[in-house]
Amino acid sequence: GTQIVWFRRDLRIHDNKALYSALEHLKEDDKLLLLYHIHPDLTDAFTKRHDYYYEALYDHVQKIEQQGGSLHFITGSVEEAFQSLFSIVDDCTAIHVNVDDTPFARERDQFVQQLAEKQNIRYYNYTDAHLHGAQEIVKKDHSHYQVFTPYYKQWINRTKERPCHIDLSQLRDVIQKRTDDFTEGQKQFGTLMQRKTGIWKKMAGSDRAFEQLQAFITKGLITNYNSDRDRPDFDGTSRLSAYLRTGAISPRTVYAAVQKYIDESSNDEGANTFIQELAWRDFYNMIYYRYPTSKDEEIISKYQQLQWSYDEERYHHWQNGTTGFPIVDAAMRQLNEIGWMHNRLRMIVASFLAKDLQLDWRLGERYFQDHLIDYDPASNIGGWQWAASTGTDAVPYFRIFNPTRQSERYDPDGTFITSYLPELKEVPLAFIHEPSKMSESEQEDAHCIIGSDYPKPIVSHQEMRQKTLERFKEIQ
Numbered sequence: 001g002t003q004i005v006w007f008r009r010d011l012r013i014h015d016n017k018a019l020y021s022a023l024e025h026l027k028e029d030d031k032l033l034l035l036y037h038i039h040p041d042l043t044d045a046f047t048k049r050h051d052y053y054y055e056a057l058y059d060h061v062q063k064i065e066q067q068g069g070s071l072h073f074i075t076g077s078v079e080e081a082f083q084s085l086f087s088i089v090d091d092c093t094a095i096h097v098n099v100d101d102t103p104f105a106r107e108r109d110q111f112v113q114q115l116a117e118k119q120n121i122r123y124y125n126y127t128d129a130h131l132h133g134a135q136e137i138v139k140k141d142h143s144h145y146q147v148f149t150p151y152y153k154q155w156i157n158r159t160k161e162r163p164c165h166i167d168l169s170q171l172r173d174v175i176q177k178r179t180d181d182f183t184e185g186q187k188q189f190g191t192l193m194q195r196k197t198g199i200w201k202k203m204a205g206s207d208r209a210f211e212q213l214q215a216f217i218t219k220g221l222i223t224n225y226n227s228d229r230d231r232p233d234f235d236g237t238s239r240l241s242a243y244l245r246t247g248a249i250s251p252r253t254v255y256a257a258v259q260k261y262i263d264e265s266s267n268d269e270g271a272n273t274f275i276q277e278l279a280w281r282d283f284y285n286m287i288y289y290r291y292p293t294s295k296d297e298e299i300i301s302k303y304q305q306l307q308w309s310y311d312e313e314r315y316h317h318w319q320n321g322t323t324g325f326p327i328v329d330a331a332m333r334q335l336n337e338i339g340w341m342h343n344r345l346r347m348i349v350a351s352f353l354a355k356d357l358q359l360d361w362r363l364g365e366r367y368f369q370d371h372l373i374d375y376d377p378a379s380n381i382g383g384w385q386w387a388a389s390t391g392t393d394a395v396p397y398f399r400i401f402n403p404t405r406q407s408e409r410y411d412p413d414g415t416f417i418t419s420y421l422p423e424l425k426e427v428p429l430a431f432i433h434e435p436s437k438m439s440e441s442e443q444e445d446a447h448c449i450i451g452s453d454y455p456k457p458i459v460s461h462q463e464m465r466q467k468t469l470e471r472f473k474e475i476q
């Protein structure tokens, strides 16, 4: 018979639980068919994230071809695609997938599972994208955690699975290449590949992911992660997010490498903080699972009454990095240029949008969706609802980030700011966080006229802070 491995957000061969388990389940003479479903949404939209994702998908296809097989594409709606799949592969006995806990994927997978089981095809699923799945860590009374710290206490004490080792010679013996049966899918894949721009080529795929993980550890960034991770002017974080998102690397592999470093090192403070970030990733995945409507709705229900602004001009300034607050503007230009933004900056710009501009946090969430190559609905919604004070374990509404103080603290020399805002290159350090404070002659000396070379602040932080406090106070 044939067993199928259906890839989704797990674009790798190495340490892939569905693939590993399928190989374990194979009986003598069984063959393995590797599958990818091109969802119609994927062909309709084109953003940085799609561009990046295509590059990761292309890398995965090549890795499979290197093992003598191919990735088989099916197309159309889930219903059409899988019905025709099961009729083409008429000796199919099992389908293996790695769990995707997002609401969209749950509905899709439930359909495929039912369809498969009706035809006596076994459906197996595995927790792979997270160290602990969305339903794994619960309170004693089986309810879910709302607050990170007690969740983390249980998370850290749970045994973590080791990476699973794929036997490549076994894979080569059983992997199929049925290209004749999947020509339509192959054609659509070709069309997708024509759309990719190639700019992410050097930043996608499993080899790059490993290199990135190794560099993070061997260059000592992990050692100083505790102190450096909040500094956008240092390259102090792992930059693994887009690899984790596409599944070019598994969280087990990352965890095991960091654990090995901890075992061998005398300074594990940075590594432990890093592991805590992997727990945040699982926490937000759990929260999104529990609150599947949180992309559109405030998790704390009383805040669903908050009135938000939709002022287009302000939104436009925020998007383009022309707010007159250098740290916000540099951050937004980083996002627009490289499709990634430092975590501290994500917190600053999200707080700025929701609290200083009083714009609907959903506008920010959607902008990130279109521009982040690491866009992950659970982490993004979690981050946005944290910053807007509307989520579980969010920043309290009365703790409002002052963008200028944040800037002084986390980019003290203004090097991050000037790397994205060349118009501020000659502004003296004393004014780099607030260039509008320069006198006319200082502006001339710095070749930076406020209002023409660089904008005046579009709002007053103090004023907006007061207004935001009042808005939230009304609903307490």
Ligand code: FAD
Binding pocket: 229, 237, 238, 239, 240, 241, 242, 244, 245, 277, 278, 280, 281, 282, 284, 341, 342, 343, 344, 346, 347, 350, 368, 372, 374, 375, 376, 377, 379, 380, 381, 382, 383, 384, 387
């Ligand atoms: P590192 O600091 O090296 O962290 C290692 C890994 O831990 C990351 O790759 C990521 O997988 C995970 N991680 C770190 N911080 C968080 C966090 N706060 N929440 C969840 N997981 C975390 N992360 C995304 O992956 N996708 C998103 O769409 C996303 N949107 C965000 C939106 C907002 C408003 C905020 C405040 C944060 C968001 N984050 C998101 C979390 C975080 O900013 C990024 O994961 C991080 O900046 C990625 O860079 P890195 O890989 O160098 O992180």
